[in-house]
Amino acid sequence: MPSLERVTAVLKFFHLGWLVLVVVLPLGSGQAEGSQIILLDQTPFYAPSTMTILPGQAVQWHNQSMQPHTVTHDGCGRGGKCAFASEHLHPGERFSVNGLPPGTYAYHCEIHPFMRGRIQVKRIVPNHDVTEL
Numbered sequence: 001m002p003s004l005e006r007v008t009a010v011l012k013f014f015h016l017g018w019l020v021l022v023v024v025l026p027l028g029s030g031q032a033e034g035s036q037i038i039l040l041d042q043t044p045f046y047a048p049s050t051m052t053i054l055p056g057q058a059v060q061w062h063n064q065s066m067q068p069h070t071v072t073h074d075g076c077g078r079g080g081k082c083a084f085a086s087e088h089l090h091p092g093e094r095f096s097v098n099g100l101p102p103g104t105y106a107y108h109c110e111i112h113p114f115m116r117g118r119i120q121v122k123r124i125v126p127n128h129d130v131t132e133l
């Protein structure tokens, strides 16, 4: 027969366990979904061409096309602030960006300037609502 202390300890353990599950699962699934952009050989080339993320959320590009491309922020090399710039991404290669400040980031492919995409990083306001910039 288990003692009362032991039952209480077990209950506490499970209570904490559920709390951890509730906190960890939404964060985990939120980061996993909707943060990958696929590079394609035809329009829209970057799919999706516009992606909206939250501050601190990573974005990953995956070149699933048959030729090399880059992911180059429009500010790079034009006197602006260069937020991110990949090397040549060969078929199958990936490129990730993390920690972008809130704002809108237009980007392109240096090899094929007609390839264009955009990242929007939302701003979280003090009342915890999320607003578009």
Ligand SMILES: [Cu+2]
Binding pocket: 068, 069, 070, 109, 110, 111, 112, 115
């Ligand atoms: Cu390209």
